Amino acid sequence: MTIQSEPGGGRLDPSLSAIMGERRQLINLAYRLLGSLSDAEDVVQETYTRWYAMSRQQQDAIESPGAWLTKVASRLCLNVLSSARARRETYVGEWIPEPLPDPTEWINGRSDGITADPADRVTLDESVNMAFLVVLEAMTPAERVAFILHDVFRYSFAEVAEIVGRTPAACRQLASSARRRIRASQAPAALAAQQAGVVRDFKQAWEAKDINALIGLLDPDATAIADGGGVVGAVLRPIEGAEQILRSLFNLEGRLRNLTIMERTVNGQPGLIAQHDGVTVSVYAFEVAGDRIKHIWAVRNPDKLRPWTTG
Secondary structure: OOOOOOOOOOOOOHHHHHHHOOHHHHHHHHHHHHOOHHHHHHHHHHHHHHHHOOOHHHHHOOOOHHHHHHHHHHHHHHHHHHHHHHHHHOOOOOOOOOOOEOHHHOOOEOOOOOEOOHHHOOOOOHHHOHHHHHHHHOOOHHHHHHHHHHHHOOOOHHHHHHHHOOOHHHHHHHHHHHHHHHHHHOOOOOOHHHHHHHHHHHHHHHHHOOHHHHHHHEEEEEEEEEEOOOOOOOOOOOEEOHHHHHHHHHHHHHHOOOEEEEEEEEOOEEEEEEEEOOEEEEEEEEEEEOOEEEEEEEEOOHHHOHHHOOO
16 A cells, blocks of 8 residues: 655655554454454455545544544454355365464565565464464354454444444343353463473474373373365364374374474464475464363465465
8 A cells, every 4th residue: 555645745644644553453453353364454455445435525524533444344354254154165174263473573575575564463462362263263253343342452332333233232242152152162271481381392292203292292182273275285174182183293294304393473372383495384373271282273274374484
């Protein structure tokens, strides 16, 4: 998006600067609602397109441009979420939210040669860890929007109701239902240092092919899910049980020689990436309870690894 300065003065119109200052907030909102950075970027682009399609008089009549932009972006996200259910029925294998690196590790280069705008970087907190986003995927679009807007971004239920098109009481019920889903599905969180230690031990045991150590680090009923999107090879259904998970990991290593495993922050939590010939081919997010791994999410679809590699 190209921003023109005011003629003569060479300085950005303060009102335009304020409008563009909302972009980071909109990206953060849309990513949490959609679980996809590319979809979030598209929604924000469309939101600004609608703003600039209005006359200056129409823009000036809007009391709170930031609230207007949020309302439009949220409604666009609702539309995307509704259509996403149909799209994902034809998705090859399991669909996992797009993983994000720590901002300091973000790769700026894109395949089209454009440098990523720093505003594209999503603020990482507990509302974007992979376990949280996976639970959001199971919610209805209205539940997801009501919960994220109220519980994460602190909008009142009256404001949420205007966006979702339901009564404040109905939105309160939607958010309450979403909270119950989260409480029912998430294991007690391990301390950050403890989780980092478990993930590091897992990496070392994987590299050493220490089967006993790996079995000890995995919950016996652990589940692993891989997302290849039909673009690269990946198991099409969830893998249940520690032994089955290890078999899948070693099969991957057997197919890709010279696989390098590295510790990285994935959606704000300790995770791993696998590189082949210097290109990131897999990103692993973990849910750790106590000293055991309960869930592993392996994203292999290269379309979802854009921020991780220029290859």
